[in-house]
Amino acid sequence: xxxxxxxxxxxxxxxxxxxxxxxxxxxxxxxxxxxxxxxxxxxxxxxxxxxxxxxxxxxxxxxxxxxxxxxxxxxxxxxxxxxxxxxxxxxxxxxxxxxxxxxxxxxxxxxxxxxxxxxxxxxxxxxxxxxxxxxxxxxxxxxxxxxxxxxxxxxxxxxxxxxxxxxxxxxxxxxxxxxxxxxxxxxxxxxxxxxxxxxxxxxxxxxxxxxxxxxxxxxxxxxxxxxxxxxxxxxxxxxxxxxxxxxxxxxxxxxxxxxxxxxxxxxxxxxxxxxxxxxxxxxxxxxxxx
Ligand SMILES: O=C(O)CCC(=O)C(=O)O
Numbered sequence: 001x002x003x004x005x006x007x008x009x010x011x012x013x014x015x016x017x018x019x020x021x022x023x024x025x026x027x028x029x030x031x032x033x034x035x036x037x038x039x040x041x042x043x044x045x046x047x048x049x050x051x052x053x054x055x056x057x058x059x060x061x062x063x064x065x066x067x068x069x070x071x072x073x074x075x076x077x078x079x080x081x082x083x084x085x086x087x088x089x090x091x092x093x094x095x096x097x098x099x100x101x102x103x104x105x106x107x108x109x110x111x112x113x114x115x116x117x118x119x120x121x122x123x124x125x126x127x128x129x130x131x132x133x134x135x136x137x138x139x140x141x142x143x144x145x146x147x148x149x150x151x152x153x154x155x156x157x158x159x160x161x162x163x164x165x166x167x168x169x170x171x172x173x174x175x176x177x178x179x180x181x182x183x184x185x186x187x188x189x190x191x192x193x194x195x196x197x198x199x200x201x202x203x204x205x206x207x208x209x210x211x212x213x214x215x216x217x218x219x220x221x222x223x224x225x226x227x228x229x230x231x232x233x234x235x236x237x238x239x240x241x242x243x244x245x246x247x248x249x250x251x252x253x254x255x256x257x258x259x260x261x262x263x264x265x266x267x268x269x270x271x272x273x274x275x276x277x278x279x280x281x282x283x284x285x286x287x288x289x290x
Contacts, residue, residue: 009086017087017195021151022202024186024194028079028132034190038134038214040070041099050257059265061167063272065097065218065236065252066265072097072252075218076238080130083195087128088222091240093247095119095127095233096219096272100167102142102207107165109142109206111173115219116198117155118172120275126225127198133188134214141209144194145183150201165206174201223247229275234268 009023017023029037044056052059064071074080075097084092102108116123137143160170178201186194196202207213223244227233235247242249250268253261 008082014086017197020146020148020184021200022146022148022184022186022194022196025188025192026083026195027191028077028083028193029191031191034134037070037074037216038190041134041214044068044256052257053262059257060099060101062098063096063265063268064099065094066250066268067253067257067261069253069256071099071216072236074132074216075236076252080132080193080218081239083193084128084130084220085239087195088126088220089240091223091242092238093221093223093235093242094218094238095221095225095235096217098217100131100215100217102167102204102213104207104210104212107206108167109165110144110167110202110204111161111163112145112147112176112178112201112203113158113168113172113174114150114153114155114199114201115196117158118170118275119198119219120227120229121198121221121225122228123154123199124225125197127219127221129196129198130193130218130220131186131188131196132193132216132218133190134216135190135212136209137186137188137213137215138209139185139187139205140207141211141213142205142207143188143213144186144196144202144204144215145178146186146194146196147178147182147201148184151197151199153199153201155199156201176201178203227275230271234271 013023059067065075075094081092157175158172159175160172223242232246232248234250236250
């Protein structure tokens with residue numbers, strides 16, 4: 001499918017984002033790029049990578065841009081950053097990047113939640129998530145659902161479910177009933193993306209289609225974001241400068257799973273687990289389930 005690539009947001013789109021807490025669809029990758037990134041992922045899944053200490057999904061699901069050049073390339077893609085810049089300003093950092101893969105006919109879900117609940121940044125607008133579809137993201141394949149205007153709420157109470165089929169780190173679910181009418185289905189074609197605010201209530205349903213649903217989520221922050229739980233936070237500078245001294249900058253990897261990038265990934269994950277796991281029951285782990 002062909003799309004016209006759009007590199008910046010219009011005034012109406014920017015207003016829409018602040019009004020709704022999300023914006024979509026934005027076309028960011030052309031067909032060749034979608035093909036290249038899905039082929040790169042398929043090669044990794046066929047085992048075309050060095051021997052790893054953890055299963056591949058461990059690296060795909062958490063901080064993939066630290067160990068995979070293809071993930072860093074997606075996260076620093078100029079057309080993605082051009083859409084983020086009007087929301088965050090000229091200085092943009094990557095705080096996290098993860099693949100959300102739902103196999104065909106699978107029960108995997110993402111329960112309704114607000115991202116900022118577990119990020120340690122408080123209720124800031126100095127962050128935005130870009131979610132890029134690499135395969136069709138439809139109601140049938142379990143696209144994301146957003147609750148319009150819900151980013152105007154504070155962080156609301158959540159419950160950890162640690163449910164087997166939940167793709168979130170703690171299986172977290174907001175303690176608010178969200179009816180079908182409240183859900184805006186985020187239907188995206190391959191190469192399109194959505195943007196959402198970290199207070200926007202969102203989640204997704206199982207994939208009932210015969211195709212995999214592959215999304216790549218990038219968590220962007222600007223240098224004004226402040227991590228409450230650690231003194232200096234790790235981040236990768238994607239555009240502009242960071243003069244804040246509040247971040248330890250990490251470079252994009254030049255090869256997949258180099259020894260240096262793997263040890264940095266492990267160190268950052270250990271630091272991040274203290275943030276993401278704050279307040280969690282002591283006998284539980286993040287991503288406890290496969
Ligand atoms: O991929 C999904 O279905 C949900 C992703 C999500 O919750 C997020 O990117 O914040």
